[in-house]
């Protein structure tokens with residue numbers, strides 16, 4: 001076994017995803033020494049492959065990314081000017097817009113990842129790639145990570161930012177509630193004949209859900225959520241059939257469509273960790289809360305959690321002391337809890353196709369359409385989510 005030669009960090013982070021790297025930047029800016037261990041190669045972090053995800057970001061997330069100097073590194077952003085929600089059988093969609101400002105912005109996940117990597121590199125943050133974390137121990141004063149290659153790294157605080165299926169969360173003995181929706185999201189980029197004008201459409205149809213998210217130019221990303229048993233049928237479709245099916249499902253509002261990139265499939269499983277902290281240990285990003293993507297909150301919540309944790313740590317006190325960690329946990333649970341529970345309830349309500357529920361859904365959309373204050377309240381939540 002080898003131990004690492006350079007100065008001992010204040011904080012060790014497992015996982016250089018968008019959450020782990022943004023946290024590393026935030027902690028560095030507060031004067032803490034950070035070391036990040038990541039299983040993937042440096043090349044794949046510097047230029048991440050397209051994973052199909054277009055991440056909707058709130059105004060608050062944008063401000064946090066700006067403070068970290070990461071927003072300016074994103075090469076392409078699509079403004080989200082308006083959104084509509086439609087349920088099977090309702091003729092008129094429910095509109096959301098915010099007078100004089102965008103609802104939010106869509107950014108390809110690979111750009112968020114690359115921006116966070118560049119930000120960490122520019123700060124000189126120690127990033128050890130090709131290192132899969134496989135062991136965790138702790139004493140009163142220190143926590144230690146072991147990697148599969150036999151390296152050992154110690155710090156007063158260890159943070160897991162290693163995805164919703166977090167191996168380190170398990171190693172630390174923290175359980176998590178998993179909610180498997182029995183569905184998967186198929187993501188595919190499409191070009192279309194009509195301009196989208198920054199409109200995001202969410203259609204809750206019978207048996208499936210279709211979201212069309214505006215991308216730069218006359219393109220959108222289709223997020224088609226289907227029951228897992230329907231996936232083989234979709235996989236068998238060629239691109240022309242897939243585009244025609246999506247075009248028909250969204251009422252042809254954007255005109256003829258064409259597939260312009262690869263398909264990506266994500267099984268939908270939401271995760272809520274039973275605790276977000278422990279002695280000399282904290283969870284961040286999807287490792288703490290893994291969201292269903294329908295309300296587009298996963299990374300937004302990750303950034304709010306990073307802000308809440310970083311604000312409580314500084315190099316002049318013990319970064320692994322339990323009291324600030326517990327304060328972070330309380331704040332992040334208070335903020336994420338209602339969004340997590342509300343999103344899961346929304347998914348249940350909008351994917352239950354029994355006749356009375358369908359009728360209720362249509363009624364809810366009709367009522368909301370005639371209640372501008374309710375729509376304005378929802379829009380405010382969309383625009384700035386708990387700022």
Ligand SMILES: Cc1cc2nc3c(=O)[nH]c(=O)nc-3n(C[C@H](O)[C@H](O)[C@H](O)COP(=O)(O)OP(=O)(O)OC[C@H]3O[C@@H](n4cnc5c(N)ncnc54)[C@H](O)[C@@H]3O)c2cc1C
Pocket residue numbers: 014015016017018019020037038039040053054055056057109131132133134161162163164167168185187266284285286287293296297298299300301302
């Ligand atoms: C289809 C889809 C659409 C989405 N849309 C939105 C949206 O519109 N808005 C939004 O806010 N969010 C959205 N999200 C959520 C968002 O993508 C996630 O919240 C975000 O990517 C989580 O980042 P993370 O860094 O926590 O985890 P990850 O991105 O999963 O990164 C984890 C990192 O840890 C590394 N790792 C794992 N295990 C180990 C180990 N043992 N040792 C070392 N390293 C390890 C991995 O290699 C990886 O680099 C969406 C998600 C999906 C699936």
